[in-house]
Amino acid sequence: DAGITQSPRHKVTETGTPVTLRCHQTENHRYMYWYRQDPGHGLRLIHYSYGVKDTDKGEVSDGYSVSRSKTEDFLLTLESATSSQTSVYFCAISEPVPGLVYEQYFGPGTRLTVT
Amino acid sequence: GQQLNQSPQSMFIQEGEDVSMNCTSSSIFNTWLWYKQDPGEGPVLLIALYKAGELTSNGRLTAQFGITRKDSFLNISASIPSDVGIYFCAGPPNFGNEKLTFGTGTRLTIIP
Numbered sequence: 001d002a003g004i005t006q007s008p009r010h011k012v013t014e015t016g017t018p019v020t021l022r023c024h025q026t027e028n029h030r031y032m033y034w035y036r037q038d039p040g041h042g043l044r045l046i047h048y049s050y051g052v053k054d055t056d057k058g059e060v061s062d063g064y065s066v067s068r069s070k071t072e073d074f075l076l077t078l079e080s081a082t083s084s085q086t087s088v089y090f091c092a093i094s095e096p097v098p099g100l101v102y103e104q105y106f107g108p109g110t111r112l113t114v115t
Numbered sequence: 116g117q118q119l120n121q122s123p124q125s126m127f128i129q130e131g132e133d134v135s136m137n138c139t140s141s142s143i144f145n146t147w148l149w150y151k152q153d154p155g156e157g158p159v160l161l162i163a164l165y166k167a168g169e170l171t172s173n174g175r176l177t178a179q180f181g182i183t184r185k186d187s188f189l190n191i192s193a194s195i196p197s198d199v200g201i202y203f204c205a206g207p208p209n210f211g212n213e214k215l216t217f218g219t220g221t222r223l224t225i226i227p
Contacts, residue, residue, distance in 0.1 A: 048214065103160055
């Protein structure tokens, strides 16, 4: 198994509160990703990082911010949580191989409920 | 953005049966990845396909990269209870390789 951990694994929070999810890897992979998974939508990319302090938006980035100050950690922050952000959040990592698609490896997920 | 359509959305089979599912796109993909997700866990990469027409096996699983480059197929032979889960296809949405688009998944259930 890829060395990816996510914390917390479960969280219940109230609307309007800030929330930070953490992804930690021990593989020294360059790329890290945050996805959300909702019924009927599959996995949708929120933000990703291609190096320390280098990040970019995905298809559903509104309401989310990220930071990566170390290779091994990628943080996802909901500045003011809303009920529409209730979801399961997955972190993924990948290491570029020239000429190939960057195969991604996933963490165990964080189930977030916003009440 | 590009979408990947998976069919069927769900399957109910008996143990020992073979399974076939597919993934289609409206545009050409240069890579297809197949993932499996067990309940309560993250997706796990099963098979990666990099050439049109390529056929790759991983145990009882066989995946094919369609000749048109707009589809891919996954077959599971002689299904067993641990095959239960959701199967996702994925591929790069453009010629950059760092991001993936995922299909909505095929849920496989084995009837006792």
